[in-house]
Amino acid sequence: MYICLMYSNDLIKGTLRTIILKLLSENSRMYGYEITQRVKELTDDEIQLTEGALYPMLHKLEAEGAVTTEQVNIGKRVRKYYKLTTNGSAEAEEKVSEFLRFMETMKVVLNHKNTFQLWQS
Amino acid sequence: MYICLMYSNDLIKGTLRTIILKLLSENSRMYGYEITQRVKELTDDEIQLTEGALYPMLHKLEAEGAVTTEQVNIGKRVRKYYKLTTNGSAEAEEKVSEFLRFMETMKVVLNHKNTFQLWQS
DNA sequence: TTTTATACCTAAGATTTCTATGCATTTACT
DNA sequence: AGTAAATGCATAGAAATCTTAGGTATAAAA
Numbered sequence: 250m251y252i253c254l255m256y257s258n259d260l261i262k263g264t265l266r267t268i269i270l271k272l273l274s275e276n277s278r279m280y281g282y283e284i285t286q287r288v289k290e291l292t293d294d295e296i297q298l299t300e301g302a303l304y305p306m307l308h309k310l311e312a313e314g315a316v317t318t319e320q321v322n323i324g325k326r327v328r329k330y331y332k333l334t335t336n337g338s339a340e341a342e343e344k345v346s347e348f349l350r351f352m353e354t355m356k357v358v359l360n361h362k363n364t365f366q367l368w369q370s
Numbered sequence: 371m372y373i374c375l376m377y378s379n380d381l382i383k384g385t386l387r388t389i390i391l392k393l394l395s396e397n398s399r400m401y402g403y404e405i406t407q408r409v410k411e412l413t414d415d416e417i418q419l420t421e422g423a424l425y426p427m428l429h430k431l432e433a434e435g436a437v438t439t440e441q442v443n444i445g446k447r448v449r450k451y452y453k454l455t456t457n458g459s460a461e462a463e464e465k466v467s468e469f470l471r472f473m474e475t476m477k478v479v480l481n482h483k484n485t486f487q488l489w490q491s
Numbered sequence: 492t493t494t495t496a497t498a499c500c501t502a503a504g505a506t507t508t509c510t511a512t513g514c515a516t517t518t519a520c521t
Numbered sequence: 522a523g524t525a526a527a528t529g530c531a532t533a534g535a536a537a538t539c540t541t542a543g544g545t546a547t548a549a550a551a
Contacts (some may be wrong), residue, residue, distance in 0.1 A: 261391050263507075264476065265508085267480070272482050279382060281528080281530070282528060283529095288479065291478055293480050296479075299510085300529090300530080300531080301510070301511080301512095301531095301532085301533090305531090305532085324516070325515085325517090326515075326516050326517080326529060327530075328530090331527085335546095349480065352476070354416050355385065357412055358389055358409065358412050358417075360393065360470070361471060384537090384538075386539085392505060401498080401499095402498075405499050407497095421541085422539075422541070423540075425499075426539095427538090444497090444498085444548095445547070446546085447548080450498085450507095
């Protein structure tokens with residue numbers, strides 16, 4: 250998954266979209282590089298998004314109508330801000346609650362002693 | 371991911387290996403079909419592993435030396451049991467604690483209000 | 492007797508992510 | 522002043538994972 254310094258590199262996949270939507274739902278607008286830094290900071294360097302995964306996902310979200318973009322000139326550089334649409338905002342809520350619920354389900358599988366036989370062995 | 375009845379189909383990936391290792395760490399031996407049924411039952415039908423993902427992963431685990439196999443004849447059918455090796459057992463513990471820790475990290479990103487600006491906007 | 496459950500398997504394709512690039516500006520360091 | 526690091530965007534090829542869609546066969550249930 251993107252880059253996870255402290256986690257094995259492919260433990261979890263499919264959370265990038267959820268992370269992006271969540272951050273955008275709490276900040277009126279963010280740009281790509283800002284998102285990578287925010288995640289890095291929030292997770293104490295444990296999750297670092299790779300640009301090779303981030304930018305294509307942002308473009309996909311835009312193509313799907315979940316976000317709109319706005320370019321701002323900072324000196325001679327162009328910064329591309331992303332902002333949630335109404336649809337994107339709804340999807341953000343769905344994805345987050347879905348993920349939190351999935352975590353509870355996974356806890357049942359991973360936390361308890363699941364030792365019992367229903368079938369002959 | 372495999373099949374998740376109640377979750378969007380690609381929310382999480384990379385947990386299959388962890389799930390298998392965990393179940394095998396709590397049952398001296400299990401066979402493929404049994405694993406699918408156990409997960410289905412534990413998660414109240416919310417996670418259903420697909421055989422197209424499960425069997426290749428079991429074969430991979432065997433090729434890597436994390437599990438060994440043992441074939442048992444049940445009537446005219448052959449049942450293939452999988453059992454953790456010492457290495458597999460160690461990996462099971464690592465993967466599970468790693469995943470649980472990752473969930474905590476994700477909670478920080480997804481649960482809180484992450485609204486604050488470190489940079490100008 | 493026909494469907495469902497049990498039990499194994501593989502291959503093609505889709506999707507996601509990583510790695511490795513590339514380009515360019517701005518800031519910090521020496 | 523010059524170089525390295527940070528900022529900021531992007532893409533393309535390869536790798537990994539999973540889904541879909543098949544295939545085979547036995548046992549149990551309807």
